[in-house]
Amino acid sequence: MSRTAQRVSLFQESVIREMTRLVQQEGGINLAQGFPDFDPPQELLEAAQRALAEGYNQYAITWGDADFRAALAEKMERYQGVRYDPDRHLTVTCGATEAMMATMLATVNPGEEVVVFEPFYENYGPDAALSGARLRYVRLDLSRPDFPYDPRELERAFSRNTKAIVVNTPHNPTGKVFRREELEHIADLCRHYDALAVTDEVYEHILYDGAQHVSLASLPGMARWTVTISSMSKTYSVTGWRVGWAAVADEALAGAIRKAHDFLTVGAPAPLQRAGVVALGFGGAYYREMAASYQRRRDLLLSALQEVGFRPTVPQGAYYIMADFTGLSSEDDGTFARRLIREAGVATVPGSSFFHDSSSGRRYVRFAYPKREQTLQEAARRLRAWLRRPPVGKADRGGLAQGCRGTPSRAVERG
Numbered sequence: 001m002s003r004t005a006q007r008v009s010l011f012q013e014s015v016i017r018e019m020t021r022l023v024q025q026e027g028g029i030n031l032a033q034g035f036p037d038f039d040p041p042q043e044l045l046e047a048a049q050r051a052l053a054e055g056y057n058q059y060a061i062t063w064g065d066a067d068f069r070a071a072l073a074e075k076m077e078r079y080q081g082v083r084y085d086p087d088r089h090l091t092v093t094c095g096a097t098e099a100m101m102a103t104m105l106a107t108v109n110p111g112e113e114v115v116v117f118e119p120f121y122e123n124y125g126p127d128a129a130l131s132g133a134r135l136r137y138v139r140l141d142l143s144r145p146d147f148p149y150d151p152r153e154l155e156r157a158f159s160r161n162t163k164a165i166v167v168n169t170p171h172n173p174t175g176k177v178f179r180r181e182e183l184e185h186i187a188d189l190c191r192h193y194d195a196l197a198v199t200d201e202v203y204e205h206i207l208y209d210g211a212q213h214v215s216l217a218s219l220p221g222m223a224r225w226t227v228t229i230s231s232m233s234k235t236y237s238v239t240g241w242r243v244g245w246a247a248v249a250d251e252a253l254a255g256a257i258r259k260a261h262d263f264l265t266v267g268a269p270a271p272l273q274r275a276g277v278v279a280l281g282f283g284g285a286y287y288r289e290m291a292a293s294y295q296r297r298r299d300l301l302l303s304a305l306q307e308v309g310f311r312p313t314v315p316q317g318a319y320y321i322m323a324d325f326t327g328l329s330s331e332d333d334g335t336f337a338r339r340l341i342r343e344a345g346v347a348t349v350p351g352s353s354f355f356h357d358s359s360s361g362r363r364y365v366r367f368a369y370p371k372r373e374q375t376l377q378e379a380a381r382r383l384r385a386w387l388r389r390p391p392v393g394k395a396d397r398g399g400l401a402q403g404c405r406g407t408p409s410r411a412v413e414r415g
């Protein structure tokens with residue numbers, strides 16, 4: 001008899017975190033896992049230290065510190081345009097990761113279907129496996145600038161067996177920011193099939209070139225059909241704090257999520273929720289400056305990738321770039337990503353991690369750029385040096401597409 005349960009055999013170890021471990025072993029720059037290599041705002045660090053010193057070291061209320069929920073409701077009204085009752089609608093969780101898991105466990109019965117846009121953030125696969133959900137995939141077109149989906153394909157994915165749709169906007173890994181008309185279409189389908197929307201909005205403030213973030217919950221009547229998930233991690237550069245939330249303007253749904261959350265983790269870190277009150281009170285300038293600094297990082301990495309011969313997608317939000325590497329190598333994505341760590345000292349995530357059938361992601365690697373500009377410049381320098389590196393022998397060329405290495409000008413034209 002197997003000593004492990006069947007449910008954990010349904011998914012693999014996280015490839016994102018595997019790449020992080022690999023680059024830590026080999027040495028190099030981690031553009032794989034999406035977390036900052038810079039500090040959060042000083043004010044936030046001081047608030048956390050104060051909370052520890054002031055004695056916030058025992059459990060907070062299971063569904064979240066009361067002041068944190070009040071500050072969150074206020075911020076969500078200001079930025080999402082949705083009014084939640086902090087006592088009845090909000091649950092503070094250990095990051096958006098737990099919020100998504102608790103929501104799936106609380107709403108989806110085994111065998112029911114959940115629609116997801118593909119490529120998708122790798123957690124949704126294990127979330128579905130653990131809750132018994134069957135995923136239905138709808139393709140985003142990576143060859144077009146705003147990564148559209150085919151409306152008919154989305155309509156075909158919905159049926160009477162659809163329990164929910166996951167909408168991640170801004171989107172990991174493409175950087176797509178769903179347009180209002182797209183969200184209206186999704187909302188119509190949810191109403192028609194009595195399906196829930198579960199949104200992952202952790203990149204809500206990381207937007208480029210004037211892109212606007214629209215919360216599905218803000219569309220007429222959708223606040224009680226939509227579980228809005230987000231977190232402090234990306235917005236305030238505190239991915240290790242594990243403070244996220246799930247918001248839904250329906251007491252029965254929120255109550256079900258709270259029950260799942262209670263027995264998964266009891267609660268999110270109490271002192272860090274206290275510090276979170278300070279973060280949630282930041283003014284508009286904080287968010288504008290953060291978005292502008294990410295736009296500079298995006299542009300820096302985009303031009304380096306084009307110069308080296310990748311064909312990168314241009315994100316409208318979030319902080320990832322999917323880069324087509326077929327101009328550089330005919331290897332599969334996993335082999336190429338591992339070689340890039342070994343030879344160039346730059347870690348990425350193999351594209352197949354974001355697709356249910358790995359062949360669809362075979363030509364991509366994902367670069368994450370929540371990094372200091374000097375880190376990105378160093379990564380660019382390493383990639384250029386790697387490109388110029390004379391191939392030592394046939395084996396070393398590792399399936400390099402003929403004639404591409406050492407022809408950066410051609411690569412730029414292609415980009």
Ligand code: GLN
Binds near residue numbers: 016017032033035368
């Ligand atoms: N969301 C981040 C990413 O896509 C971090 C993933 C993780 O390790 N939880 O890289």
